[in-house]
Amino acid sequence: MPELPEVETTRRGIAPALLGHRVLELKVRERRLRWPIPALIESALRGQIVRSVDRRAKYLLIGCDSGTAIVHLGMSGSLRVLDCDAPPRTHDHWDLCLETGQCVRYHDPRRFGSLLFTRQDPDRHRLLAVLAPEPLSEAFDGAYLYAASRGRSVAVKALLMNSRIVVGVGNIYASEALFRAGVPPTLPAGRLTRERAAALAAAVKQVLAEAIRIGGTTLRDYVDATGEPGYFRQELNVYERAGQPCRRCATPIRRRELAQRSTYWCPRCQRR
DNA sequence: ACTGGCTCCTGAGGGC
DNA sequence: TGCCCTCAGGAGCCAG
Incomplete structure (x- = not known):
């Protein structure tokens, strides 16, 4: 599974497709990831403009005015930018569809990954609040x-x-x-x-x-x-x-x- | 406060 | 071909 370099590479790859674009809808095909995808997330993301695409540890943070989607790739997860109408494969669990006609599609055979949502500062989320410094920051030496x-x-x-x-x-x-x-x-x-x-x-x-x-x-x-x-x-x-x-x-x-x-x-x- | 062990899940590859 | 075993980029949670 993805470690920091793979998550960072993914972040850089999906950011241009997301930043400044409006979310048409989140299409969920399988809610049973490591934690169930929260029921409120589709309505929280619909119509939102993506303001930021960040990374904290191995979490990807997709920020909108309504809150932040927290994505983890687990052991076998990956995100790809595709056309919305590209036919999904087995284990393609969700699509974040944009008005551009593109989507960010999550694929994860083992389902150890997660998709969560928080309305607060994501650094205060229980999964992120306990994390140590970033290895590439000055705090780690x-x-x-x-x-x-x-x-x-x-x-x-x-x-x-x-x-x-x-x-x-x-x-x-x-x-x-x-x-x-x-x-x-x-x-x-x-x-x-x-x-x-x-x-x-x-x-x-x-x-x-x-x-x-x-x-x-x-x-x-x-x-x-x-x-x-x-x-x-x-x-x-x-x-x-x-x-x-x-x-x-x-x-x-x-x-x-x-x-x-x-x-x-x-x-x-x-x-x- | 630490430490080690278990757990979630699917798929690939090897041996018989 | 099939069956059974082992192993796989994570990490939260629990008991001791």
Whole structure:
């Protein structure tokens, strides 16, 4: 599923089709996503002009005068800009139709994603209010990560994936950032030194920024708003490369389960 | 306050 | 072809 780079790529792709345009209607075909799509949402969006298309963590925020639609892509979700009359495929759960004749169409086989609506400041919504800083913001740096990791026994990889520590870092980019920083994923977070925390924070920023630049990572079903895959897959150093030689030192890449997620690392480049 | 485990759901791929 | 198993870009929620 989409991590921050894929969500940001999606945001950039759908924004031109939405911004300043009037919503004709929201067509819902399947309300049963992670949470049921709220019953009031069609009437709240009908006739509204889209004022903003933002991202917070992995949430997309579509702002209108009546409130904000909060979209999450879950594990297998994607949004595409299509003509309203394009025939829907299986798992195309909703369309946001615009007066332009285009729509933003949500596709999500696993239905772990969500579509919610709030009339208040979206940052005050219960799902967003608890979120940590954005990884690409100045608030996230080595000093912050060092402080946030004190007294923690969890593996540093799990810490990176904790949205109360930093948002947007999912299973791919956590492994990739740890590789770039030379930190083993199993290292207890509290054992990070200041130097390594700084290297890791920098690696997180670097890997996310690079991935955004080339449209994110497509492993299976992710596509951007035009239906194109992302090209970061070819830049991956460790993710889904178990048994293959490390690109830096040729040692076979290892895989193990950590906090119920597949984790990849180079045992030579990433040492305690 | 932390930590680990479970859960939602569909589809792809491999072994027999 | 079919059946059964494992695994998959997330993350809220719960018990201990």
